[in-house]
Amino acid sequence: MEWEKLLSKERFYHSGDREESDRNDYDTIIRSTLFRRLQDKAQVFPLEADDYVRTRLTHSLEVSAIGKRLGELTFRRLKERRIDAWFEENPETEFSDTLLCAGLVHDIGNPPFGHFGEYAVREWFQRYLKDMELGGRSVTEVLEREMVTDLYCFEGNAQSLRLLSKTPHLGRQQGFNLTYRVLASIIKYPVSSFAIKNGSGSSQYGKFGYYVAERPLFLAVEEAVGTAGARHPLSWLLEAADDIAYRTSDLEDAMVKKILTFSQIADELEEYAAGDGIMGDGRGEMTEAVLLLKQMYEEEIAHGDRKMGGAVVRNPKPELTAIQRWNRYVQEMMIGDAASSFEKNYDAIMNGTLEGDLLSGTPSGCLVEAISRLCEEVVYTSPVKIKAELFGRRVIDSLMGQFMPAAVKYDTGEAMTFIERRIMDTVSDFYKSMYHEQAAGKGEEERLYLRILMVTDYISGMTDNYARRLYRELFS
Incomplete structure (x- = not known):
């Protein structure tokens, strides 16, 4: 793969007018109805009355910001290594601004009620599609097999590509008509549902990235950016930005919802750091991170009473403040590890042979795993x-x-x-x-x-x- 093609500014639809050719992906996204709707779609907690807890919109903004930061750092490191002449000849914004936009729309196809909504749509099709009839025949007999598989495997990622390309926007039927480089960056799974179900897709993809209806668009994107069946390199960075954003924010939101306490978080992370599942530098990084979390909490307790305008003001939530401070620290650590991993695996990424994700095997990857385990056991299964x-x-x-x-x-x-x-x-x-x-x-x-x-x-x-x-x- 070559960066000159990978960051193509070409679009699927060519209107020929100046307004279309001059428009900016970022402006198009933030002014759209679909993007605004994310403010009332769940990230983790559906129908949440507490304005503090993240929605799909605030999550997308955080992924966008982390993605841009990650893009800037990765570009700088690759340029310093002189790994490709393209980095010497082009501005960093070609790299990071693509991630900025991709982060905003990566979840735009998700249904209401979070990931649970995905399961609900998918399972409805699996239970009832065969019972509907048209002309005396079961719908599943009328449809092509791949169309049926699309419905049985309903996927928010594929839905995002569909909405971005087909939803009428500003009176036009061609969707947002974003640049190929942004669309390619959000296609985390460059494979069809049928290929996944029939074992002809890569074993690394458990989900699919496009419907039969969007195959022409997918093929056009693939041809334009030159990925030839592989993931776009920036999709690896976008995935890392998504993981970094939601793993850290889920802890904070769970504390606000009183599902997790500070002690639970600290104890779980400490237990994981002492366990046998950590290899290499992970144990030291984990141990240091846990010690820092406890230190930040002690600092908030020690400095809890502050004089402001002659009055003594007490911090009513030292535990939450400590978690918020700690999240900023570990996010920077994760961003650094993800950038290092991209640099280390650069050849495999550009050859389309890398599997897994950028944080796996890194010191902060152990931290992500510990947070994931805690959320799976306590947060995602909470009665509320x-x-x-x-x-x-x-x-x-x-x-x-x-x-x-x-x-x-x-x-x-x-x-x-x-x-x-x-x-x-x-x-x-x-x-x-x-x-x-x-x-x-x-x-x-x-x-x-x-x-x-x-x-x-x-x-x-x-x-x-x-x-x-x-x-x-x-x-x-």
């Missing part, structure tokens, strides 16, 4: 989180069950009941226009597939509170 997720599951199940059967018959010669027609009347014209644009001139099976995707786009595009409100309006 599960109750909200189970409600979200009921919302998605009910909406899918209401809209999908009507969508199957929509825009066909099949007779629709009065209720089915009214159901389709409630689907936004925004998504109907997407369908009609894509379905023009297509065959029966592809039109059916696109109608199902129309409702999938509609429901997965909802915010948490809109989905809850619509559910109550329809079923209460």
Whole structure:
């Protein structure tokens, strides 16, 4: 792979007007409706009333900021090594600004209610798709096998690519029309659902990156940036930025939600540092990190009473402040390790042969693993989180069950009941226009597939509170 192609400024759609050619990816993203909707989509805790806890929007902003910082550091190190002439001849912003934009949109396809929403959509298709009929035949018999696999394996990453390329934006049907380099950077899994399910994709990918409907776009991106079936190098840095952002923020948010205490965090990290699963420099880094966390807490206790304007003000949350300070420290450590790992594995990344992730095997990778274990055992299984997720599951199940059967018959010669027609009347014209644009001139099976995707786009595009409100309006 070559950086001149990897950072192509070319776009999928060429309008020929100056406004289109001069526009900036960053401006396009932050001014969009889809991006604003992330403010009411869950990161970890669905339907959260506490404004402090992160949403999908604040998470995306953090990933964007970390990604840019990581891009700057990595570029500088590669330039210092004179690893490629491209780094001598081009500005660092070509590298880091791509990550800045990719971080903003990497989760834009996620449905309401966080990752639990992904499971809900996926499992609805697995349970009920075969029971719907069109023209006396099961939908699964009408659709091509790969189309069925797309639905059974519904994936937020693939949904992001779809929405960015197909959602009407500023009156145009070609989506955001972002540069190929940004789109390539968010394709974490450059493989189809069918390849994954049938064992013809790389063993390193447990998920897929594009639907049948977006195959032409995927192939165009792949050709333009020259990845030839491999991950774009910047996708490795974006993945690391995502891991760094959510691993550290989940601890902080869990403390705010009173799911985790400071002592639990410190004790778990200390226990992990003393265990047998750490190799190389990881133990020392872990031990030092735990000692620093405790030191920061002691400092907050010692300096808890501060004089401000003649009054003594006590810090009411020394534990939380210590975690916040510590998160900043470990994020910098993780950024440094990720940049070093990219540099160390540069040839494998550019050859498309690297597996795993950038933080694996690094000192801070042990810290990520310890935080991950704690979150899996305590945070992600907490009753407060599960109750909200189970409600979200009921919302998605009910909406899918209401809209999908009507969508199957929509825009066909099949007779629709009065209720089915009214159901389709409630689907936004925004998504109907997407369908009609894509379905023009297509065959029966592809039109059916696109109608199902129309409702999938509609429901997965909802915010948490809109989905809850619509559910109550329809079923209460």
